[in-house]
Amino acid sequence: MNGMKSEPLDLFVVGGGINGAGIACDAAGRALTVGLCEMNDFASATSSKASKLIHGGLRYLETYEFRLVREALQEREVLLAKAPHLSWPMRFVLPHEPHLRPRWMLRLGLFLYDHLDWRMTLPKSIAVDLPSSKFGAGLKPGFKKGFVYSDGWVDDARLVISNLKSAREMGAKIYARHRCVSARRSEDGKLWNIELAGPGGVPIQLQARGLVNAAGPWVKRFLDEETQIKTPKRVRLVKGSHIVVPRLxxxxxAFILQNSDNRIVFVIPYEREFSLIGTTDIAVEEGEHPVCSPEEVTYLCDLVSHYMEKPVRPEDVVWTFSGVRPLFDDGDDNPSKVTRDYHLEVDGTPRTRAPILSVFGGKITTYRRLAEHALRDLQPYFPRMGGPWTDSRAVYDGEMADAPTFEQAFDNFVDGAAASKPALPKELVRILARRHGSGLEDMLENVKTVADLGRHFGGSLYEVEVRHLIRDEWAVDAEDILWRRTKEGLHMSPGEREAFALWLEEQRPNFT
Structure with a gap:
């Protein structure tokens, strides 16, 4: 057992999803000493299983969540600027179905969507004649009228890693695959005594002046079991499933499609050759191992086939993923209407009782603002902490030269990176730049030709990148690399994926 008593940390974060990573990054940048643990791989639960949209949530206007939508719209612009390699603007096409929502209602909703953030720089919404517009591409010819509006897309799992790398660079201690098995206040109540169980069950003991419970679907369980603090607050667990098919x-x-059950489903260009379709909303009791059911696959296929010129059948599906969203329980019986807003709860007393802040709910678009709110709520316990800083600083590896648009900043970066590596295919440089941003230069420091990239595993995955992901980004298993740090598993055959997993296992002794 690691029984060494070192200086207590200021703040220890439990949970390595986007909210935990964002809070750790923000706190480290305010000169707090920070630690964070995640019981599995980072972003392995909800934070890599969503629709990957940076959006205000157009449909949340129907439930009058104007504050949430406005905050999310403001954060959309901030995130696009902070992570130009991981995120980009996207136009969404809403075909009009008169029997579902009247045109006046859609026009009003889109007007509000365009103006709730008066500083919006993305193109505003427009009405379109679908048969004569490029935005009708992919739809059945029977759909005549529609609307087009702006939102954005983000690589969610890589955004988590970027925040963790930022926190680490600023001195945070990051514990991958370490479960917090106990957190109790000391006898005088001023510190948290924390015990982690690392790989192989090896225990680590730490102390911290404050604790953040960002355990996502397990937020209430962590309070009840690991800290034994009771709260009347609850989370509603709602499973959302997605399917991936060849490009439609x-x-x-992208498309936002309405259904007669009042739900909406997105069809989003994905990973160069595919379309991402989702999501469902199904209330569940536990969030351990969610899977996309055959019924969900059929539901998504049937809805998309109603709209799209190319029908989608279950046998077309090449990948599915499901995540459990831990929504703050506001008492609504309809899973689709439960608030997507977040709720922060602090238990503690300044100067006499060490705080624990618990995060209920949240969405990836507002993770940065959630972190700011969390640090604001903890400020009375840490009066010397610095002020807010994350709104104007790029995420790790997101530093790129200014350009008129978010897309141009990334394109200019790719042009420069490709020019410095003329023997590499420019498309490969672009793909790697999407994942690694300005960190691409260090990763390819000794690479001049394709041969220097090492073994090719399939798709656009090479040995140089794999070793970088293991060395610098906490990746361990094939799943970490193929489906979270990259999505190259989609571009590889089953045989290639199996061969990669075997190679990784053989190489493991060389990585430790």
Whole structure:
């Protein structure tokens, strides 16, 4: 057992999803000493299983969540600027179905969506004649009228890693695959005594002046079991499933499709050759191992086939993923209407009782603002902490030269990176730049030709990148690399994925 008593940390964060990573990053940048643990791989639960949209949530206007939508719209612009390699603007096409929502209602909703953030720089919404517009590409010819509006997309799992790397660079101690098995206040109540169980069950003991419970679907369980603090607050666990199919249409636009059950489903260009379709909303009791059921696959296929010129069948599905969203329980019986807003709860007393802040709910678009709110709520316990800083600082590896648009900043970076590596295919440089941003230069420091990239595993995955992901980004298993740090598993055959997993296992002794 690691029984050494070192100086207590200021703040220890439990949970390595986007909210925990964002809070750790923000706190480290305010000169607090920070630790964070995650019981599995980072972003392995909800934070890599969503629709990957940076959006205000157009449909949340129907439930009058104007504050949430406005905050999310403001954060959309901030995130696009902070992570130009991981995120980009996208146009969304909403075909009009008169029997579902009247045109006046859609026009009003889109007007509000365009103006709740008066500083919005993305193109505003427009009405379109679908048969004569490029935005009709992919739809059945029977759909005549529609609307087009702006939102954004983000690589969610890599955004988590970028925040963790930022926190680590600023001195945070990051514990991958370490479960917090106990957290109790000391006898005088001023510190948290924390015990972690690392790989192989090896225990680590730490102390911290404050604790953050960002355990996502397990937030209440962590309070009840690991800290034995009781709260009347609850989370509603709602499973959302997605399917991935070969690309359904040409063009960079996405679709937002209405269904007769009042739900909406997105069809999003994904990973160069595919379309991402989702999501469902199903109330569940536990969030351990969610899977996409055959019924969910059929539901998504049937809805998309109603709209799209190319029908989608269950046998077309090449990948599915499911995540459990830990929504703050506001008492609504309809899973689709439960608030997507977040709730922060602090238990503690300044100067006499060490705080624990618990995060209920939240969405990836507002993770940065959630972190600011969390640090604001903890400020009375840490009066010497620095002020807010994350709104104007790029995420780790997101530093790129200014350009008129978010897309141009990234394109200019790719042009420069490709020019410095003329023997590498420019498309490969672009793919790697999407994942690694300005960190691409260090990763490819000794690479001049494709041969220097090492073994090719399939898709756009090479040995140089794999070793970087293991050395610098806490990756351990094939799943970490193929489906979270990259999505190259989609571009590889089953045989290639199996061969990669075997190679990784053989190489493991060389990585430790």
């Amino acid at each position: 249409y040409e063009g960079d636009h």
